[in-house]
Amino acid sequence: RRASSDSVRQVSSRPLHSRIVTDPATGNGYYRGRLLGKGGFARCYELMEVSSGRMFAAKVISRAKLTKPQHRDKVEREISVHRMLHHKHVVKFEKHFETEDSIFILLELCNHQSLAHLLRKRHVMQEADARCCLRHILLGLQYLHARGLVHRDLKLANLFISGLMEVKIGDLGLATRLRPPESRRRTVCGTPNYLAPEVLERRGHGPEADVWSLGCVMYTLLIGRPPFESRDLEETYRAIRHAAYPPLPILLSPSARSLLTAMLTQQPDDRPTLDEILSHDFLTKGFTPDRLPLAFSSVPPVPSAKTDQ
Numbered sequence: 001r002r003a004s005s006d007s008v009r010q011v012s013s014r015p016l017h018s019r020i021v022t023d024p025a026t027g028n029g030y031y032r033g034r035l036l037g038k039g040g041f042a043r044c045y046e047l048m049e050v051s052s053g054r055m056f057a058a059k060v061i062s063r064a065k066l067t068k069p070q071h072r073d074k075v076e077r078e079i080s081v082h083r084m085l086h087h088k089h090v091v092k093f094e095k096h097f098e099t100e101d102s103i104f105i106l107l108e109l110c111n112h113q114s115l116a117h118l119l120r121k122r123h124v125m126q127e128a129d130a131r132c133c134l135r136h137i138l139l140g141l142q143y144l145h146a147r148g149l150v151h152r153d154l155k156l157a158n159l160f161i162s163g164l165m166e167v168k169i170g171d172l173g174l175a176t177r178l179r180p181p182e183s184r185r186r187t188v189c190g191t192p193n194y195l196a197p198e199v200l201e202r203r204g205h206g207p208e209a210d211v212w213s214l215g216c217v218m219y220t221l222l223i224g225r226p227p228f229e230s231r232d233l234e235e236t237y238r239a240i241r242h243a244a245y246p247p248l249p250i251l252l253s254p255s256a257r258s259l260l261t262a263m264l265t266q267q268p269d270d271r272p273t274l275d276e277i278l279s280h281d282f283l284t285k286g287f288t289p290d291r292l293p294l295a296f297s298s299v300p301p302v303p304s305a306k307t308d309q
């Protein structure tokens with residue numbers, strides 16, 4: 001039945017010019033595309049640089065919302081930390097600029113969104129694909145730790161998947177410089193699910209806390225739910241403090257079980273280092289694809305001219 005004119009929903013397409021944003025420092029124009037989502041103070045959009053056609057993921061933070069100085073400090077720290085980082089498995093920081101009412105942070109666009117989205121679709125991941133993800137994250141994490149940075153908030157939603165199906169560590173908002181144990185911050189921050197026991201006991205974050213979080217990521221990819229999840233926060237905290245997660249499924253390979261057990265160890269010093277993890281059987285034995293199979297993503301592949309099939 002042809003939709004009569006009055007029944008066609010009027011799509012309120014705002015005039016095009018209101019979707020153009022200009023970087024006052026360079027005069028470069030950017031066309032604001034679809035809303036990617038919201039995170040913290042930011043609304044996130046796809047942004048296209050008009051002159052080059054290059055696409056970015058932009059965090060747009062309304063300056064009106066940055067009322068408290070510590071909020072502005074947090075944004076400035078994220079920028080100052082992230083802009084110095086260049087690694088294949090760390091989300092690329094392109095640039096930032098301010099307009100009259102917003103701060104724009106332009107980041108590498110990851111067409112396949114995050115591991116959190118992927119897992120919502122697929123529920124669990126095969127060991128070979130989890131191995132591939134873990135390998136990418138380990139390489140990115142090695143780079144951060146080598147530069148004296150601890151991420152502190154590794155979770156599926158902060159692990160982004162590029163157009164080439166490579167995993168990139170993002171959201172450096174909570175990353176902090178490595179400090180000697182006595183001077184470490186002790187306030188608890190980040191999602192409760194992946195916080196390490198020593199962080200809950202306010203003994204501060206060392207690189208070992210990232211290893212614990214990575215263990216939680218690996219567990220969630222292979223099993224389909226976080227290792228420490230329960231109806232109330234107190235119960236979750238208790239489970240974390242005792243490193244008490246459910247028995248690993250018997251279908252898990254011996255090397256996966258052994259690595260998970262090592263990473264989810266209560267004492268930080270008893271956990272493996274990143275180098276030890278990279279040389280563990282789980283990472284070295286068995287087939288590891290270079291990148292995630294496209295079949296995983298819910299975003300259709302971009303038809304490339306040279307497809308041979």
Ligand SMILES: CC[C@@H]1C(=O)N(C)c2cncnc2N1C1CCCC1
Nearest residue numbers: 036037038044057091107109110170
């Ligand atoms: C721009 C914010 C964030 C992000 O950091 N990157 C790199 C990203 C890159 N590509 C797509 N989305 C990204 N996101 C999403 C947007 C909504 C929530 C998190």
